[in-house]
Amino acid sequence: MTFNEIWNKHKDHLLIFIKTKIDENHIAEDILQEVSIKLLDNLNRKTIINNEKAWLFQVTRNTIVDYYRKNKKQLELLIDQPEINIHSSACFCDLSGFVIQTYLPEKYSKPLYLSDIEQKPQQEISEMLNLSLSATKSRIQRGRKKLKEIVSDCIDITYNSKGQISDFELKNNCELPQELKDEMERIHLIL
Numbered sequence: 001m002t003f004n005e006i007w008n009k010h011k012d013h014l015l016i017f018i019k020t021k022i023d024e025n026h027i028a029e030d031i032l033q034e035v036s037i038k039l040l041d042n043l044n045r046k047t048i049i050n051n052e053k054a055w056l057f058q059v060t061r062n063t064i065v066d067y068y069r070k071n072k073k074q075l076e077l078l079i080d081q082p083e084i085n086i087h088s089s090a091c092f093c094d095l096s097g098f099v100i101q102t103y104l105p106e107k108y109s110k111p112l113y114l115s116d117i118e119q120k121p122q123q124e125i126s127e128m129l130n131l132s133l134s135a136t137k138s139r140i141q142r143g144r145k146k147l148k149e150i151v152s153d154c155i156d157i158t159y160n161s162k163g164q165i166s167d168f169e170l171k172n173n174c175e176l177p178q179e180l181k182d183e184m185e186r187i188h189l190i191l
Helices: 003-021 025-044 052-070 072-078 088-103 106-117 122-128 133-154 178-190
Strands: 155-159 165-170
Touching: 003 025, 003 052, 025 052, 088 106, 088 133, 106 122, 106 133, 122 133, 133 155
Parallel strands: none
Antiparallel strands: 155 165
């Protein structure tokens, strides 16, 4: 497929996704443009992209994280003002996506990731995974339960006055693999 075919097929979905993480339209548009440049660059270098949609969403997530990392000092100035949304839910979404993909059995991780991270309708997920709708719903619910157990056993979460995640810390008695601790630290830097 050509750049225009891939981009025209996915750009609207990417922008919607970005806007769930970024409140300012001009910044969301800038991030979208940056993702398009990365796609064009990779296509020009003949990079093999097996699943364009998954690749684009991963690049978009990474670009959003890079944006927050670059703007960390500005966020630190705002963090004590509870009326300011510092997009911590986006950070926690990245952490949740990492935990879902890494620590849940694929039987639960795939439908849960598609539902809660990629925001796909459950009917679409059932068709993608060749499952009945009730089986899909059941796996998503069980996946959420398993994710909640991992999170509540190992992570203290702090919420702001609007109920948004404002901080999280690893509990002292929790033994997590180093890979997950590293990912938590990476996400925590953004906060």
